[in-house]
Amino acid sequence: MTEANASKLIDGKSFAEGLRARVATAASRFKAAVGRKAGLAVVLVGEDPASQVYVRSKGKQTVACGMSSFEHKLPASTSEAELLALVAKLNADQAVDGILVQLPLPDHVDEQKVIAAISPDKDVDGFHVTNAGRLAVGQPGFVPCTPLGCLMMLKHRLGSLDGLDAVVIGRSNIVGKPMAQLLLAESCTVTVAHSRTRDLPAVVRRADIVVAAVGRPEMVKGEWLKPGATVIDVGINRVPAAEEGKTRLVGDVDFASALAVAGAITPVPGGVGPMTIAVLLRNTLVAAYRNAGVVLEKDAL
């Protein structure tokens, strides 16, 4: 990669390391002030290999930051009632500040019902309707980790986002919608594009900021971009590699063509993914301080 192109990279991995270091400092202050560690409970139902990898990585990083990790691994046959009972137990557990139920859940479990059962004040994923509502009206709450991580990287790179044109591609509850809310709160002019959008290349071409969260490998092409645009690639798609039987990870953005035109871009892997987990730890610590009624110093995280 040329030096000019290397300077365009937004290094999510090292940004995440920095955030985790700040979380670790604040976690040790929390323990000194409250007399216990902040704690995150992660619930995994079933044996999806990718989910197992993420859950293991979350647990390791939680402990590395000086917080307690409570992992609950349940068989795919777990009933909705059993899962709701576990969530109720975690809601009541004083050692648990944050609860994450890994998605997707098996088909026989109603995800919305399980999310609704999590106490909004322990909902460190920010998926509960109460937290979605708080974000929409600008009240403090929990913001989903992936879009919050994207916003942190954008602000770090660009400073003020005031008045910039932002296009979010994808309208999921987990990424697209909260991302749009966050950018709006930063006074961007926000467009949310999706599978029914007419002439997506023309919509993307207007944007100073492009957030791609559609789950379609390498869909966004460099030729679509306004020169100098900042590109955040949320996609994590496993596709066949050149070598027979192997796979590789690609984003929703065609990285090579986008790098040539963009002003800045997140790579996959090493971009948004690592930030998602670091923000989860950050949200857990914020939950711990709030739930313990202790004030977290401003700008600590």
Ligand SMILES: Nc1nc(=O)c2c([nH]1)NC[C@@H]1CN(c3ccc(C(=O)N[C@@H](CCC(=O)O)C(=O)O)cc3)C=[N+]21
């Ligand atoms: N309740 C819930 N909350 C979640 O936050 C949640 C979830 N369910 N279900 C699954 C997705 C996925 N997810 C990722 C986190 C980190 C990486 C990550 O660190 N990716 C690395 C690469 C990892 C690899 O090599 O496979 C990277 O992009 O560099 C990816 C994906 C969180 N999720």
